Amino acid sequence: QLQLQESVPGLVKPSETLSLTCNVSGGSISGSRYYWAWVRQPPGKGLEWIGNIFYSGTSYYNPSLESRVTISVDTSKNHFSLRLTSVTAADTAVYYCARLSHGDSNWFDPWGRGTPVTVSS
Amino acid sequence: QSVLTQPPSVSGAPGQRVTISCIGSTSNIGTGYDVHWYQQLPGTAPKLLIYGNTNRPSGVPDRFSGSRSGTSASLAITGLQAEDEADYYCQSYDTALSGVLFGGGTKVTVL
Numbered sequence: 001q002l003q004l005q006e007s008v009p010g011l012v013k014p015s016e017t018l019s020l021t022c023n024v025s026g027g028s029i030s031g032s033r034y035y036w037a038w039v040r041q042p043p044g045k046g047l048e049w050i051g052n053i054f055y056s057g058t059s060y061y062n063p064s065l066e067s068r069v070t071i072s073v074d075t076s077k078n079h080f081s082l083r084l085t086s087v088t089a090a091d092t093a094v095y096y097c098a099r100l101s102h103g104d105s106n107w108f109d110p111w112g113r114g115t116p117v118t119v120s121s
Numbered sequence: 122q123s124v125l126t127q128p129p130s131v132s133g134a135p136g137q138r139v140t141i142s143c144i145g146s147t148s149n150i151g152t153g154y155d156v157h158w159y160q161q162l163p164g165t166a167p168k169l170l171i172y173g174n175t176n177r178p179s180g181v182p183d184r185f186s187g188s189r190s191g192t193s194a195s196l197a198i199t200g201l202q203a204e205d206e207a208d209y210y211c212q213s214y215d216t217a218l219s220g221v222l223f224g225g226g227t228k229v230t231v232l
Contacts, residue, residue, distance in 0.1 A: 108157075
């Protein structure tokens with residue numbers, strides 16, 4: 001059974017860079033059927049798509065975050081990563097990694113358990 | 122407009138039927154992009170509930186059903202149970218955003 005597990009950065013200072021890794025187990029991150037994605041949820045609010053990446057390295061980002069976001073993939077380690085630069089309090093959220101189906105119809109399944117990130121000095 | 126609009130909350134008594142709407146536009150649902158639904162129980166990660174407008178993943182009770190028509194979609198829960206109390210999100214693809222779009226979420230309360 002495929003499982004995803006986010007790393008735990010916890011507290012990040014304003015203006016610094018948030019870095020997270022999602023470790024994938026129970027299946028290979030390589031393959032043409034899926035993307036690998038990041039989604040976040042600010043406290044008490046809804047879900048926001050951050051971006052997703054194909055195993056080949058092709059990535060897609062939410063335009064509202066594109067200038068600050070980089071998603072990368074390491075197939076040898078079966079994990080993918082998120083970097084978000086110049087963070088502010090507005091980036092405080094639970095960050096989820098998830099598998100996103102590839103093709104004409106794109107849904108997220110499964111999801112990691114999520115890791116809370118707080119931006120504060 | 123890159124927005125999927127859901128009612129903030131719906132409620133119903135045990136055993137009743139409730140529906141959650143997801144209103145989109147011609148840049149997302151109206152273009153023919155599929156709608157997917159997620160259930161988020163308190164303090165947990167979202168879980169796929171319906172994919173491809175009407176399909177239930179293995180293990181999801183048939184009390185949950187989805188539909189899509191025009192620029193909107195709906196999730197129906199029949200025979201409402203206490204364990205269905207959660208937040209529900211719709212999701213689609215948006216051409217103006219060139220990416221994934223989530224609805225704002227609907228909190229279902231079982232009275």
